Amino acid sequence: MIPARIDSISITTLEEKGEESIVDWFDQHKQSFYPLGWSYLRTQQQMEELFYRSIIKVHKELPRFKRETAFETRVTSIFIHTCRELSDNRSLQSSEESEPRQDLFKALDQLKEYEKEAIVLTYVKGLSKEEAAHLLQVSVEKMKEHLFSGIQSLKKEMGYGSALNGCKEYHKDYIDYLERAMDRSKKVDFEVHIYHCQECQEDLASFQDVMLTMLNLTERIEDFHVPSDFIENVKDRLAEKEKHRQLKNKKRKRMGIVFASVFALLMGIEVFTGSFTNLYYTWTEEDQQLRAFLQQDLGERLNLEAESDGVKIKIKSAIADNVQTLVFYEIEDTAEDNQYMMNYHEGVSVENEHEIMSRESNPRYYPPDLESDVNNEKKNVYQGKISLLPLTKENGTIKLKITKLQKLIRDSSDRNGLRSYENMEYETGEWNFEIPVTKQPSIEYVLDEETKVEGIPVRFDKLTIAPTATILQYAIKNEQTEKRIDFLNIDNLEVNNKKVKADMYGSSSSHQDMNWSTFQTQFDPLFGEKPKEINVQFESIYLTVQEPKTIELDVSRGYPQTFEYAGSTISIDKVEVGQPTNVAISNHEIENRAYESLQFQIVGEDENEPSSMEMNSEGVLVDKNGIEYDTDEIPVAYEELEQPRYFETVQSVKLDGNNAGEKVIPKRLEIFGYNTTKYLDDVVKISLD
CATH class of the missing domain: 2.60.40 (Immunoglobulin-like)
Structure with a gap:
């Protein structure tokens, strides 16, 4: 059975459980995100607004999350963007700063934005340089440059002088040397120079002092006080938002009849004037x-x-x-x-x-x-x-x-x-x-149509025709335990013989009512259409299939080893015990493969003491025609590919114990199921006569 930990459950499960699961995740990780927010913001009011907005954004962005990107990495990216928005929003700023922020982060405010973010992600959030570089969308070398210039700026704030005074050609080596990441031959040359250069000795020593101070900041973060009622305040705001949404839905009145009457009246007055208006805009816009x-x-x-x-x-x-x-x-x-x-x-x-x-x-x-x-x-x-x-x-x-x-x-x-x-x-x-x-009125049409896809009921509830978009609302009933539809992709919508394509960026989940999950897909506008016949053309579905299998792991055995699953031969490439423990499984054969990604967990010897699990993957894009695209080698215009699928070829897991120095010894690999895409050509016909 899957443990009740958000770190190890799928994005699909998060979507099904709704906003509450995102709140729980932030509650579990608040100790690392709370001080990260303080490095940007000034007041407790801003901090609550930061978590409130971040939870809403993460929930709404879940359908767009890429499975090859670690969940925490994607959340951190959204969190940082929200920090930037609030730090620029003068309406939320206050002349009175909270005391902990003055003590801990005042010096960081003097840095340039790229310097500050490099230092904050590395020493406040505790990310590796590779992870921080990925979030800031720069190379690792550029990340080191930002760290160096940031520490250089902090030296002035900490009383060491306005600039570094050592030999500039050796500045780029300071961080690697102090972190013991320098090649031996290069290290020898560097130390020989430092030995003979008094200025570089003093310069490196002061640089090391500042760097050690920042490294100690990571440890101090663990003692950073998060108010006991902080998350509860955020939950109260989210509950109030949901209450307001429900009240608003009850009070909303349809504008369809009024809109149609006014439109007909306007069309009936001065036909010549209307024709002239159309011609005028054709010439000028x-x-x-x-x-x-x-x-x-x-x-x-x-x-x-x-x-x-x-x-x-x-x-x-x-x-x-x-x-x-x-x-x-x-x-x-x-x-x-x-x-x-x-x-x-x-x-x-x-x-x-x-x-x-x-x-x-x-x-x-x-x-x-x-x-x-x-x-x-x-x-x-x-x-x-x-x-x-x-x-x-x-x-x-x-x-x-x-x-x-x-x-x-x-x-x-x-x-x-x-x-x-x-x-x-x-x-x-x-x-x-x-x-x-x-605000222009919209017209809503209640639909009453149900079909089945892969034996799973799909219900069409409502069609909204607004001036700027057409929205189809539908629901999926996922009560089967062995198979469920995570996403239903619609190719096009045809209304009164007028066809509009689905917007690639306009699909979203709405809410869940009992066993029904509600979704919306947006299309281009259908000006003034009164639908009589509606055709919904399906494109594909993304399925989760439950097919459990357990593979015993023995660190004393040699790897790689293989096993059979879902018609494929899968390799366990390595099981390396350490800090962290690393496990990697792979399957590079994708032709006729039943699955695109696996859902699994690694269980350690102490089954009652769950460890931290970080998952990463490598993979390849394959379009409907079987053409493969390696995203690491060439830029891929995803939106131009015909119904692409992402096959994970390597899935890597890092396991950390809950206590410092604790090693996790893998005992077994538990596979719960897999995800796969199936192409469709079904057309659902709906009549409103």
Whole structure:
């Protein structure tokens, strides 16, 4: 039976248990995340807001988590992004700082952002340089440079002088030497130089003092006091949010009849005027999607402008409904030939978000449009759109603040058309807008259709037609113990013979009611369609299959050894007892393989004393046609592949004992089941007559 520990259960299980399981995970790991938050923030109010937002974001992002990435690594990344958002949010800052923060982290505030984050992740969170480099999306060598310059800056704060005074050509070796990670021949040369250079001796000694202070910080973190009621306060806020959501759903009234009546009335008045409006926008608006909104009178031209350091941003229009607030913009670099786009998670914020916007949904992600004629016409102009949260009021003014823009660097060697995210560049400045918006009504249609996929019931509940998106809500009944559907991927939706593709970034889980798990899939908008016939085209399902098997492990035996499972021959490559203990299993044969990944755990000799287990994997992407893509060798445009599957080829486990110095001796490998993708071509027909 799977132990009741979140470290060793699957992302799927977390999704099924809901937000409560994420809260429990943060409760178990608060001792490492709490001081990490204090390195960015100033008040207890901000800290509670940090955990509150992080729990919500992790829960909503779970369907997008990659199984090849450690869960804690992905959570830490979200946590850091939230820290950045709150540290930049002046509305949550206070002139009174909490005492523990003044004592422990005041010096870190003087560092540059990249220096601070390198030091915080290494010495506060206690990550390895490789893990920290992965989170910050830099190389390990660049990570060492950031650590060096950070410690250099801290020397001044700690009274050692304003700069390092040793020989610059040896600065890059300080950290490796002090951490005993230097090659022997290089170490000898370094020590010979230090022996003959008095300045380097003094410099290295002061550098070592600061570095030891930071290393001791990791031990001090264990004694960092987390208030006893801290997590309970966060839980209370989450409970209040859920209560508010339920009350709002009960009070929500449908606007369908009103919308249809008003629309019919408007269409009946001055047919000539309406025709002229359509023709006018056809002549004057380049963006086809915005043109369609304007032609349907679902928005208005704004042409708000702001400029900073030669970069001009124009807000062209904003369309709001119950799904999102869609902002169309144009960015022009008046000084150079650069194109920039807005990134919701990097330097874009709504200062009055709490007053006018709903926090019950996530903004939709729109990738950069590099194919449109308008974005290829000029090298210094980019037209795009960004999704913000939906409005809670019928009318309002969005106070949009932009402090950072993402630079679009087209790279012909990258199949994505953009340089990889680890090399992203940004333009900073300050652009402020007050955007007037009116929320447009949406129409909801109750569906009453049920089918079965792999013998599992799938129920279609509701179709929402909003101005900016079409949303299909459905539920999956997972009451079987031997097999369940984790994800159902829909290819397209056809309404009244008009077909719209599913949005790759627009699927999400909603809630769970008894044995039914509810999901939503977003599609492009269907303006003014009154559905009569609906066809839902399935694409694939992602299954969890329960098929238990136990393999005894004996550290005295030689490895590798093999065993049979799910029609495949799997190799146990190594079982190495140490601190940590390492176990690796592999299967590089993927043709006709029944599974994509295994769900398992390693049980030690002391079965009643669970150890910490960290899992990592290597794998290969395979599209529907059987073509393989090695993600480590070439950039892969995932969204361009036809229904890709990710096969794990190597799964590695690190086991640490609960007590310092304790070694975990593996006793057996327990496999619970596996995950697999099955392609579908089913079409479900729904009639609303």
